[in-house]
Amino acid sequence: MTPATASQTAGPYWHMIDFPAWADLLRADGPNAGAAGERITLAGVITDGAGAVVPDAMVELWQADPKGSYDGAFHGFGRCATDAQGRFCFMTLKPGAVPGPGNSTQAPHITLTIFARGLMSGLVTRAYFAGDARLAEDPILARVPEMRRGTLIAKPTGQGEWRLDIRLQGEGETVFLTV
Amino acid sequence: MVDPIPFRPVAPGSQPPLDLPSYRSTAHRHPSQPPLRMPTTLTEASAPSFTPAWYAPHDDLSVVDGKQALGERMIVAGRVTDENGRPVAGAMVEVWQANAAGRYHHARDQHDAPLDPNFHGEGRVFTDAEGRYSFTTIKPGAYPWRNPGPGWRPQHIHFGLHGNGFAQRLITQMYFPGDPLLAFDAIFQGSGDDAAKRRLIADLDPELMRPDWALGYRFDIVLRGRAATPFENA
Numbered sequence: 001m002t003p004a005t006a007s008q009t010a011g012p013y014w015h016m017i018d019f020p021a022w023a024d025l026l027r028a029d030g031p032n033a034g035a036a037g038e039r040i041t042l043a044g045v046i047t048d049g050a051g052a053v054v055p056d057a058m059v060e061l062w063q064a065d066p067k068g069s070y071d072g073a074f075h076g077f078g079r080c081a082t083d084a085q086g087r088f089c090f091m092t093l094k095p096g097a098v099p100g101p102g103n104s105t106q107a108p109h110i111t112l113t114i115f116a117r118g119l120m121s122g123l124v125t126r127a128y129f130a131g132d133a134r135l136a137e138d139p140i141l142a143r144v145p146e147m148r149r150g151t152l153i154a155k156p157t158g159q160g161e162w163r164l165d166i167r168l169q170g171e172g173e174t175v176f177l178t179v
Numbered sequence: 180m181v182d183p184i185p186f187r188p189v190a191p192g193s194q195p196p197l198d199l200p201s202y203r204s205t206a207h208r209h210p211s212q213p214p215l216r217m218p219t220t221l222t223e224a225s226a227p228s229f230t231p232a233w234y235a236p237h238d239d240l241s242v243v244d245g246k247q248a249l250g251e252r253m254i255v256a257g258r259v260t261d262e263n264g265r266p267v268a269g270a271m272v273e274v275w276q277a278n279a280a281g282r283y284h285h286a287r288d289q290h291d292a293p294l295d296p297n298f299h300g301e302g303r304v305f306t307d308a309e310g311r312y313s314f315t316t317i318k319p320g321a322y323p324w325r326n327p328g329p330g331w332r333p334q335h336i337h338f339g340l341h342g343n344g345f346a347q348r349l350i351t352q353m354y355f356p357g358d359p360l361l362a363f364d365a366i367f368q369g370s371g372d373d374a375a376k377r378r379l380i381a382d383l384d385p386e387l388m389r390p391d392w393a394l395g396y397r398f399d400i401v402l403r404g405r406a407a408t409p410f411e412n413a
Contacts (some may be wrong), residue, residue, distance in 0.1 A: 001190075001262050001264075002260075002262060003189075003192075003193035003262060003374075003375070003401065004189070004193060004194070004262055004349070004401050004402055004403045005349060005351050005379070005400045005401045005402070006193060006194055006195055006351060006370040006371045006375040006376070006378065006379055007194055007195060007349060007350060007351055008195070008337075008350065008351045008352040008366060008367075008370065008379070009204075009350075009352075009366060010337065010339075010350045011337065012287060012288075013275065013277075013283040013285045013287070013288060013337075014275065014337070014350075015285060015287075016275035016283065016284065016299075016300060016301040017273045017275050017301055017303075030233070031233050048207040049206075049208070049211070052207070054208070056287075060348070062222070062227065062345050064221075064222070070221055070222070070225035072227075072228045075227060075228070077227035098220070098222060100220055100221075101182050101218050101220060106220060106221075109222070111222055111223075111345065116208065117204050117208075118202070118207075118208035118209075119205070119208055119209070120195040120197055120202070120205065120366075120369065121195065121350075122348060122350060123197075123210065123214075139218075139220075140217050140220070143215060143217060144215060168208050168209070169207060169208065169209060169210055169211050170211065173210055173211060174210070175212075175215055176210055176212075176214045176215070177214055177215050177217050178189075178214040178215070178216055178217070179186050179217055179219045179223045
């Protein structure tokens with residue numbers, strides 16, 4: 001067996017593969033134009049261990065469709081650069097619940113991956129939705145110490161608007177996931 | 180519902196640490212807590228389907244508007260397989276790099292090397308059924324960066340890959356054989372064990388060269404593989 005190729009930082013110039021339109025999964029000339037579902041935005045600010053915003057991160061989004069399927073009919077991929085204030089913002093459809101290990105059900109969630117200068121590999125986390133009754137049964141959240149669970153739960157800030165800030169290091173550090 | 184086949188655990192020594200003191204930018208950006216291990220679910224086992232229809236391929240970086248970029252023209256090609264040696268077909272491969280003088284076509288790159296109007300340095304290709312990819316470009320230059328030490332990055336090309344499971348997502352860098360700057364580069368040296376570092380260095384490959392036209396470098400890439408047996412639910 002040959003082990004996987006080592007990850008390397010995306011560096012400060014990854015914007016050469018930044019296509020700002022990709023942050024809007026529902027863009028009129030994109031693969032999901034006209035897709036039906038609840039339109040939402042998912043936004044947040046990324047900060048580092050010194051409390052400084054991270055203005056040069058690449059955030060990638062991966063999610064199921066509104067029925068909880070990854071069958072590809074909905075192209076659940078997006079990419080967004082953080083701005084000078086460390087902010088990212090995606091426009092998408094709210095995903096449905098996804099089958100989990102055994103007979104469990106994963107509450108609706110969006111996977112976020114962060115790449116940046118100073119990150120030797122991507123950091124993977126999830127955004128769940130506050131107030132969803134299925135959070136209590138989610139098999140992944142159940143593995144997260146209760147004190148830190150909140151770092152994975154986006155909060156509503158308006159109609160269809162959700163916010164999840166990401167802290168790379170230190171107090172309130174986001175829970176990052178690995179398989 | 181049958182659980183997806185889990186990915187193999189990361190092989191010891193094959194990946195860099197997030198906390199790498201020799202690479203100064205990691206200081207405030209690496210998480211202080213280890214990542215939470217979780218089973219492979221449908222979310223990690225599935226992956227976006229990137230089709231050329233929506234993601235237009237661009238496999239020749241060496242020409243802009245019919246005009247040749249400055250530098251050593253070269254073909255970079257290789258195979259993308261998983262840890263089990265199986266080809267990864269239909270993988271989207273994104274590349275970006277500096278020009279021959281070591282300058283990126285990027286507003287934030289303030290290195291006072293010249294820009295080349297005939298070189299942008301960004302490409303996108305897809306693997307075929309055998310996992311093969313290929314693109315044409317020019318050899319990037321080394322460039323200075325603000326990190327303790329000799330402070331010049333070795334010549335490299337950035338690669339981003341999406342496989343057939345989101346857990347295979349990889350961003351890495353390809354280096355060149357015999358580059359003396361490799362010995363001093365915090366990012367390359369921090370990649371993992373010697374075998375991990377060796378895998379990041381392309382091979383000059385006579386078979387890929389085109390006489391009187393281009394050099395050829397082979398860079399094979401391995402993405403995470405799935406375990407042989409299904410995950411046992413604890």
